[in-house]
Amino acid sequence: MSLTPRQAGTPSEIMEENRRALRGKPVRVPCAGCTACCRAGLPINLSPEEAARLPNVRGPFGPMLRKRGRVCEMFDEARELCSIYATRPVACREFDCRLQWLLGTRVTDNGSGAEINPVLAAWRTHARTDLDRGIIAVAWIEGRRYLRQLGDIGLSAIFAAQIVLRTKPSTLERLGREYAAQAREVERVLNGEAALP
Numbered sequence: 001m002s003l004t005p006r007q008a009g010t011p012s013e014i015m016e017e018n019r020r021a022l023r024g025k026p027v028r029v030p031c032a033g034c035t036a037c038c039r040a041g042l043p044i045n046l047s048p049e050e051a052a053r054l055p056n057v058r059g060p061f062g063p064m065l066r067k068r069g070r071v072c073e074m075f076d077e078a079r080e081l082c083s084i085y086a087t088r089p090v091a092c093r094e095f096d097c098r099l100q101w102l103l104g105t106r107v108t109d110n111g112s113g114a115e116i117n118p119v120l121a122a123w124r125t126h127a128r129t130d131l132d133r134g135i136i137a138v139a140w141i142e143g144r145r146y147l148r149q150l151g152d153i154g155l156s157a158i159f160a161a162q163i164v165l166r167t168k169p170s171t172l173e174r175l176g177r178e179y180a181a182q183a184r185e186v187e188r189v190l191n192g193e194a195a196l197p
């Protein structure tokens with residue numbers, strides 16, 4: 001299944017949203033009616049306070065929301081929305097599939113999260129600034145290398161996301177400038193305007 005391409009925002013906007021999540025603010029993803037992550041069998045870990053008020057099962061890292069098959073038990077299938085949206089767990093408030101997309105995270109089989117793959121494939125972005133270019137460079141080169149080394153999903157994706165989110169904006173900007181300059185130089189060499197350095 002392929003979805004119509006849609007704008008994810010710039011890399012800086014995605015990064016800023018996810019930095020807000022680190023400070024306890026819900027991320028604002030332009031989901032436009034998509035509910036794939038509620039139906040994807042993803043583990044939703046709960047805090048002790050959340051576990052006390054929500055139906056849960058024991059997972060490898062503590063209590064997790066219960067599911068019907070792959071669908072979260074809190075998902076209202078008739079109305080196609082979260083039945084506890086205002087009080088949904090922090091794990092749901094923090095989830096931004098655009099970060100997974102930026103890092104190249106994909107579920108290749110029918111495992112947890114596979115329903116999100118078409119959503120990821122539909123995101124589009126554009127770089128406006130050196131910061132945008134630096135974020136893409138770090139996400140693609142550092143984050144993706146990390147994911148390739150450690151496997152594509154789960155905890156490794158979280159750690160890869162942290163590599164990007166914890167890199168200082170000033171470092172990302174510098175990297176963005178360097179990569180943009182290198183790309184221009186490669187273009188000049190390929191166009192026969194300059195010799196190989």
Ligand code: SF4
Nearest residue numbers: 031034035036037097
């Ligand atoms: S998969 Fe992405 S776009 Fe779809 S509901 Fe989840 S966060 Fe929103």
Ligand code: SF4
Nearest residue numbers: 038072074075082092
């Ligand atoms: S609690 Fe709500 S937002 Fe979170 S996975 Fe379940 S249905 Fe989706």
